[in-house]
Amino acid sequence: MPMGPDRLRSTAAIPFWRDVRVLGVLAQIALAIALVAGTAWLGRNLLAGISRLGSAQFLCADGSSHLRCLFNFMNLPASFDIGELPIDYETTDNYWRALQVGLLNTIKVSVTGILLATLLGAFTGIAVLSNNWLLRSLAHGYIDIIRNTPLLVQLFFLYYGVILALPAVSDSLRPGLGIYLSQRGIALPWPVFTGSMLPWLAFLLLALIQFQVLWLILGQREQATGRPTNRLAWAGLSALAVAAAGWFLVAGFNDNQAVLVSRGARVGQARSTLEGLEALVLDRLRIASLSPADLEQVGPEALQEAALKVCVVEGSPSEPNLARLLRARNIPFHMEDFDRADQATAAYAEGECDVFAAPRVVLAGERGTLENPAGHLLAGVSELPVVLSLPSLEGLNLAGGARLTPEFAALLFGLVLYTAAFIAEIVRAGILAVHRGQSEAARALGLTEGQRLQLVVLPQALRVIIPPLTSQYLNLAKNSSLAIAVGFPDLVAVTNTIMNQSGRAVQVIILVMLAYLSLSLAISALLNWYNRKMALVER
Template identity: 35%
Template structure:
């Protein structure tokens, strides 16, 4: 018996799908080739250099704040690294503080006290409806205009001074008991992480709850204190002192950094508060009632029963707010904080290689966003409910 002829590809759903996908990829590839070729031709016609060789050239501009040593004689690559570290610093601290502040305000939004509830609601409504850029300018103006000049600086302690140039703090020197103290702090942090892991394993196997908080506090305080005393209890400090019109020595918390960190924290915390409030309300009321019936205090009910369940609802939208905070840090250029975008703009203006500079900025922020999303997704997978096998 003769076989029927095979259907032609345009009569087959799979064949049509492959054709459409191939056509779409070809179209996108052609468009990309046209844009790249056109850009290169225009740059060549205007005698503008292309490529990333400029990263090895001398930057010839200073950066006011840097976590690693930097001078104007360093390369553009090192300048980009300095800007990236500044961005990471303010983003990491902003994420930490907005989480703490937002969680506190979110819980206050559900307080039985009407005054606390009204104050928390007023904060959320006021902060969320004012653009972040205006808030940054406000905090920066309050810090620079509302504080005295260095000669009239407020002496908070013996070696701590507050002025419109920032907060000057003493910094420990790498001598005396400082090395032993740093090693002890790192060892205590690792011990606390091991303790938390062991406590989870014990709770999962036997249901027994270890006094994790008290043990962690004892490790974080006792181990560094013992190392400090054993090393001679000597902590040499580099203290700030007034020299001319400004302070020298010590470490400075600049007005630009403080205004940016405070603005990002306050703004993002308002959104985090609503996320936390929604997560708490998503927990069935019966869970709270059952915990209260067992004799738990309201504080322990919130910490041990409600928040662990609300975390499963909170984490996904919280990831978006963390990403927004990291990307909103680019507004630092408005108040003079040398973040990655500010350094990139200076490099672009000096070299004229805007395409490469913008490509670097896009690649860095794409990497940061994807990395943060990956970390939060892994954490979300750990706290998510796992259904049993059928």
């Protein structure tokens, strides 16, 4: 033995200044002290700095000043306007409400953006793998240019160079499908739910149950006989049949919608309300029918003059519902929007419009307020559970449909185009990560192409795709803060205004950061849950 037994048996402990464990703890304590001291120094400076800004920073309700009243200023009235309101907001509401509006705007653009970016990204990712060289190169070029230029430049370009460069509302571009593009943004057709949606929802539920039951029964038969039954087709078709039957039943036998019309117009004597309205307009125009050829003979001024004038409450489903019926019969009409039902009634009473369209219950109440209720008739019109509200040009404004402001449109499309390029790369990598042997094995087992994708390729690809996808979603949510560059009132823009107006920089920044942190946590929690679900497929 090279060393003496004395050295081996030496009981002399390692001196503590050479013991790694002790040194480690000491280093940690030193670090902790440094961190605490640094934080304390910064905190003292901060408090001193804030007190330089004035004693109103921590003003309490009772007039005293205390640190606990850090956020009390948020109860003051905001008194600034916000361009886009997902919820009701007045300038007399407090800062909390304004903050809420900003947060909801951020969530709105983030969620819509995530959905659209996923679609476009998946499509582009598949296009990159296409067997068409042109499509492949096009997708590559798109990804390359978008990924290598700053998002902010793209946003500026989209907002100032594209959307604000569109024609004025009166010369809107109409690329088809009822879409209007103009300087004031984008208007799209949008489905509106009417009062008969609720009964139809019951039918939809029934259809869902029907689908499930048939699916299970046919599945059991498949198991028993070993012969494939076309499960999806049978279950799907029967569910569709139930839903369609429900649609026609609900549309045929509901009595929700009506128009208020004077008895003098003799609408009640016609076979249906619509025929009565048609006769009314025909009388005024003095022509035989409303066919395009006959309408051609009438001048545009006369047509404008004779058009059926309809009073409606803004945003009520009665408007698109009646518009749909009138359009189907080619009856020229003009809609007057009012904020409240009583305003519309007043306008009707003064003869500003021929009919007032609203749900029957509303009309029954409103008729009672008229001078001569018996002189007016409630004429029923049919109603569909869902009607498509089409945008249309009303003078210098667009009415109906869903309207995206230029700011929202620029931000949304900027974020979608940018993030989709990154998602495309992720999707491509995910699909390529599934070994070719997997596809070959699936084909060898006799799976159809759809089954191969659904059962073999996608589950494995998704496992690779989801983690990086999560971080892209988070990036999109965080990048939505660039809204401030195009003037969309998101969280950062609203809080910036609050900060400038109230002079409480620190408090506001704390709130913004908390809001973003919770948003990020929510998104990553959601996708982590999904990721775990997908990962369970693993052995």
